[in-house]
Amino acid sequence: MDKIPITVENEQQLREEIEKLKSLERPRIVNAIATAREHGDLKENAEYHAAREEQGLLEAKISKIEDTLSRADIIDxxxxxxxxxxxxxxxxxxxxxxxxxxxxxxxxxxxxxxxxxxxxxxxxxxxxxxxxxxxxxxxxxxxxxxxxxxxxxxxxxxxx
Missing domain, CATH: 3.10.50.30 (Transcription elongation factor, GreA/GreB, C-terminal domain)
Structure with a gap:
């Protein structure tokens, strides 16, 4: 696993972004999925599928940031x-x-x-x-x- 050089400022930005994604975006998407489920049949439910797709993209973004931070060589x-x-x-x-x-x-x-x-x-x-x-x-x-x-x-x- 190669180290990725990042500045102290960038580390802080990434930590703030991941906190926002986990504490605000993730719960919002979970609520959107729950609301869409209440509309019945999931096979034909575009709202449900859109929310699930958004959830997948969000989780991928969180994983990428976590990977970057885990491999970070922080330069001050x-x-x-x-x-x-x-x-x-x-x-x-x-x-x-x-x-x-x-x-x-x-x-x-x-x-x-x-x-x-x-x-x-x-x-x-x-x-x-x-x-x-x-x-x-x-x-x-x-x-x-x-x-x-x-x-x-x-x-x-x-x-x-």
């Missing part, structure tokens, strides 16, 4: 000795050399389940994150994207 970046080196969980400020000099972009390198490019959260196995990992403030990197190659300068590395 605030407890790592600060350096200029990019590692999992670090926040990196880069300058895209193909655009104006003053434009800086901030990324945080995170796990698969936390990644959200629009929020600047990039998956540690993405091409950009792979190129950044192990590099230091002041280094230059090149990354191959589907739209072409881009060059970046690492402006700052933060462990926050």
């Amino acid at each position: 970046i605030t407890k790592v000795s600060p350096s200029d080196k990019v590692i999992f969980g670090s926040t990196v400020v880069v300058h895209d050399l193909s655009v104006e000099k003053d434009k800086k972009i901030t990324y945080k390198i995170v796990g698969e389940y936390e990644a959200d490019a629009e929020k600047g959260l990039i998956f540690s196995k993405s091409p950009l994150a792979k190129a950044l990992m192990g590099k230091e403030k002041g280094n230059f990197i090149e990354v191959n994207f589907p739209a072409g190659t881009k060059s970046f300068e690492i402006i700052d590395v933060k462990y926050i």
Whole structure:
């Protein structure tokens, strides 16, 4: 069973989500199934079948989150000795050399389940994150994207 690196923030989000699913969603679906059963013949009862399908999807989601948490390698970046080196969980400020000099972009390198490019959260196995990992403030990197190659300068590395 491979360990999955996740940030402390992501662990907390997953624990909150599983609590919500178990304490709110699960009872709601059980009630929907019970209500649908009261309508009689289950073979022709679309309401019952929809509720059972929803229950299956919910249980699969709960299992996936529990599996993720059981395999989690929780990284608390605030407890790592600060350096200029990019590692999992670090926040990196880069300058895209193909655009104006003053434009800086901030990324945080995170796990698969936390990644959200629009929020600047990039998956540690993405091409950009792979190129950044192990590099230091002041280094230059090149990354191959589907739209072409881009060059970046690492402006700052933060462990926050």
